[in-house]
Amino acid sequence: MRITRLAPSPTGALHLGNARTFLVNWLLARQNGWGILLRVEDLDGPRVKAGADRQAMEDLRWLGLDWDRGPVYQSPRVAVYRSTAERLLTAGAAYPCVCTRREVELAASAPHAEDGAAVYPGTCRGRFKSMREAEGAAGRVAAVRFAAPEGEVEFSDGFRGGCRFDPAKELGDFVILKADGTAAYQLAVVVDDAEMGVSDVVRGDDLLDSTPRQMLLYRALGMGDRLPKYVHLPLVVGTDGRRLAKRHGDTRLSYYRQRGVTAERVVALLARWCGIDAGREVSANELLGRFELGRVPREPIVFSEADDRFLRD
Ligand code: GLU
Numbered sequence: 001m002r003i004t005r006l007a008p009s010p011t012g013a014l015h016l017g018n019a020r021t022f023l024v025n026w027l028l029a030r031q032n033g034w035g036i037l038l039r040v041e042d043l044d045g046p047r048v049k050a051g052a053d054r055q056a057m058e059d060l061r062w063l064g065l066d067w068d069r070g071p072v073y074q075s076p077r078v079a080v081y082r083s084t085a086e087r088l089l090t091a092g093a094a095y096p097c098v099c100t101r102r103e104v105e106l107a108a109s110a111p112h113a114e115d116g117a118a119v120y121p122g123t124c125r126g127r128f129k130s131m132r133e134a135e136g137a138a139g140r141v142a143a144v145r146f147a148a149p150e151g152e153v154e155f156s157d158g159f160r161g162g163c164r165f166d167p168a169k170e171l172g173d174f175v176i177l178k179a180d181g182t183a184a185y186q187l188a189v190v191v192d193d194a195e196m197g198v199s200d201v202v203r204g205d206d207l208l209d210s211t212p213r214q215m216l217l218y219r220a221l222g223m224g225d226r227l228p229k230y231v232h233l234p235l236v237v238g239t240d241g242r243r244l245a246k247r248h249g250d251t252r253l254s255y256y257r258q259r260g261v262t263a264e265r266v267v268a269l270l271a272r273w274c275g276i277d278a279g280r281e282v283s284a285n286e287l288l289g290r291f292e293l294g295r296v297p298r299e300p301i302v303f304s305e306a307d308d309r310f311l312r313d
Helices: 016-032 052-063 075-090 101-107 131-138 185-195 210-220 253-258 263-272 305-312
Strands: 003-006 035-040 069-073 094-097 143-146 153-157 161-165 174-177 200-204 229-233
Touching: 003 016, 003 200, 016 035, 016 052, 016 200, 016 229, 016 263, 035 052, 052 069, 052 253, 052 263, 069 075, 075 094, 075 143, 075 174, 075 185, 094 131, 143 210, 153 210, 153 229, 161 210, 174 185, 185 210, 253 263, 263 305
Parallel strands: 003 035, 035 069, 200 229
Antiparallel strands: 094 143, 143 174, 153 161
16 A cells, blocks of 8 residues: 655644645545555754644644544654664764764865755765774764765656756765764654655655655665655745745744634635635645646745735635
């Protein structure tokens, strides 16, 4: 059976942009008979907000979206991620890294990855024989970094078509286990998607350049035959072209909900952002017969004042 996941990060409340991605993910799943897993991605300790997990699930239900399994939380699974990182270390596919973020930024003369993160210059690659040696030499706890192999990675995205990256050049070696012992997003997602049988990943295209990194991890773990199919959707942005965030005012679902805006009104706006004229109110269920991925606009969606007025009146 094909399986997808709704994977909210409980670092804040769902806004209209997240909601649109979740709606599309849910519509594709229910149209195609995929199972849906709800996974709470709560690894980013300092940024996780108490209660944001329950709030996200409540918001999803309010929108009319449901799931078949979960919630599954990532934070109790730290030992699994850690042992996977150790396997990669033993296999020589990863290495201990004692660089601080600041050192990486200073040392990086290389071009910067799209998200603004510095491409790691490889300072610690091949430098230490073991975690213990690294930590002894540096006097601090080491992180584990994946050694991106040379060469291009290609995949066919279900929405964007052919994509091609040169991870070693464009993205660099990336952290899979942080110095505080918690798993980095790239590793946790691959371990979980593989173990939970996820065959279809639908997410915002801010994560497009994570896909080649995740594919490399699948391969390094001997799971190249279990790669999911990917669909990356254009993000919702504000009128300034920047990704929807606090600076664009309050776009949280809870904000509109508290003002008496109905879920059907919100879904009607999200539907319009998917290329469907559904009038003023529509339920997620009613969209099942109408949604087509091919009609979703290819450009970023701009959340305008007119959209805000549409929701409120
Ligand atoms: N938890 C991630 C987010 O909220 C999604 C990760 C993924 O879909 O791979 O952005």
